[in-house]
Amino acid sequence: MTTDKLAFICADMAGLAESNLLITLRTMGSPADAWMVVDGKQVLNFCTNNYLGLANHPKMKAAAKAAIDQWGVGPAAVRSIAGTQALHIELERRLAAFKGVEDALYVQSGFCANQAAIPPLVGKEDVIFSDRLNHASIIDGARLSSAKIVVYEHCDPADLEAKIEEHLSNYRRGLLVTDGVFSMDGDIAPLDRLTEVAERHGVLTMVDDAHGEGVLGKGGRGIVDHFGLHGVFDVEIGTLSKAFGVVGGVIAGKRAIVNYLRQRARPFLFSSATTPADTAACLAAVDLLEESEALVTKLWANAEHFRGEMKRLGFDTGRSQTPIVPVMLGDAGLAKQFSRELFEAGVFAMSIGFPTVPRGMARIRVMNTAAHSREDLEQGLAAFARVGRRLGVI
Ligand SMILES: *Cc1c(COP(=O)(O)O)cnc(C)c1O
Numbered sequence: 001m002t003t004d005k006l007a008f009i010c011a012d013m014a015g016l017a018e019s020n021l022l023i024t025l026r027t028m029g030s031p032a033d034a035w036m037v038v039d040g041k042q043v044l045n046f047c048t049n050n051y052l053g054l055a056n057h058p059k060m061k062a063a064a065k066a067a068i069d070q071w072g073v074g075p076a077a078v079r080s081i082a083g084t085q086a087l088h089i090e091l092e093r094r095l096a097a098f099k100g101v102e103d104a105l106y107v108q109s110g111f112c113a114n115q116a117a118i119p120p121l122v123g124k125e126d127v128i129f130s131d132r133l134n135h136a137s138i139i140d141g142a143r144l145s146s147a148k149i150v151v152y153e154h155c156d157p158a159d160l161e162a163k164i165e166e167h168l169s170n171y172r173r174g175l176l177v178t179d180g181v182f183s184m185d186g187d188i189a190p191l192d193r194l195t196e197v198a199e200r201h202g203v204l205t206m207v208d209d210a211h212g213e214g215v216l217g218k219g220g221r222g223i224v225d226h227f228g229l230h231g232v233f234d235v236e237i238g239t240l241s242k243a244f245g246v247v248g249g250v251i252a253g254k255r256a257i258v259n260y261l262r263q264r265a266r267p268f269l270f271s272s273a274t275t276p277a278d279t280a281a282c283l284a285a286v287d288l289l290e291e292s293e294a295l296v297t298k299l300w301a302n303a304e305h306f307r308g309e310m311k312r313l314g315f316d317t318g319r320s321q322t323p324i325v326p327v328m329l330g331d332a333g334l335a336k337q338f339s340r341e342l343f344e345a346g347v348f349a350m351s352i353g354f355p356t357v358p359r360g361m362a363r364i365r366v367m368n369t370a371a372h373s374r375e376d377l378e379q380g381l382a383a384f385a386r387v388g389r390r391l392g393v394i
Pocket residue numbers: 109110111112135137138179183208209210211239240241242247248249
């Protein structure tokens with residue numbers, strides 16, 4: 001008997017196509033910026049996480065080039081053997097100072113940071129309290145730890161407390177973990193109230209602030225700064241791949257924890273260190289953020305303007321409180337068609353469907369940035385209004 005070993009792939013792919021959930025890759029033909037060449041066409045870009053316009057900033061590029069000349073293109077080792085260059089130490093020192101924490105660890109990506117930080121802190125005798133809408137990298141990091149995962153309702157401190165009271169006593173210790181800014185809805189976790197509950201029960205606290213790093217808090221210092229939880233909060237995960245415009249992840253917080261991760265975090269111990277160009281560009285980003293708050297201010301002004309005008313036009317922007325503005329459409333097919341028609345009108349804004357968001361909650365997600373001019377926003381808003389009316393959304 002012959003069986004087709006790959007039949008399961010055909011079946012799954014057909015299912016994805018049927019549900020309008022097949023991902024089609026667009027090819028960028030220019031740097032991430034307000035305007036970008038996408039599949040050969042110059043379009044207004046609302047898709048990248050380049051919040052502050054640093055991804056193609058001249059000072060960032062100069063820093064990366066100079067680092068290549070001085071340090072080469074790669075460290076050729078994991079951090080714990082021979083991959084820790086003076087640049088890495090300098091960046092960790094600068095990030096800790098910028099964020100007002102005792103210590104910081106720089107790892108390869110934000111995704112990696114969750115795999116690095118969660119398993120050393122909790123194991124199979126422990127329990128993780130996780131927001132229902134947490135990012136995939138938190139979920140995977142939590143699964144990797146083998147701890148029991150208890151999901152509490154989205155941004156709900158009362159449900160967190162109920163879940164802690166129900167479960168904590170059955171385990172050795174507990175860890176609260178939540179996104180800071182939820183990447184598909186643009187809402188902010190009530191970190192002050194969640195922390196108060198966790199602290200009262202002696203539960204460790206961790207936030208993944210990938211979309212708050214460089215965005216929330218004074219001059220982009222992140223969600224712990226936004227809520228004034230310095231010295232109270234245990235671990236803040238961040239990414240240098242979004243507002244910082246480069247690549248990498250950061251684990252910032254109490255020295256005892258960060259230092260422990262240098263002994264125990266597997267991506268730190270078993271995967272090579274980031275390149276000199278990346279590390280030096282991240283250092284240049286810290287310089288720019290410490291020099292001026294102007295980019296962060298412009299980012300928020302753009303976001304408030306765009307969200308306000310979209311609401312005025314009659315669009316449903318969901319729970320957005322940040323530069324992430326979802327345009328809720330529901331049906332995945334409608335969201336794809338909306339995105340296609342925007343693209344034809346010269347506006348690049350991707351549709352997002354299951355499994356990135358729950359079924360039936362498909363949307364277009366608009367990422368506002370400081371790189372957009374007011375004219376860019378007006379042009380984008382006009383295209384949304386035209387397509388929205390044509391498709392009967394508004
Ligand atoms: C984007 C994102 C990550 C991944 O960060 P990378 O640096 O791109 O790997 C992790 N967590 C959250 C909440 C994110 O939004």
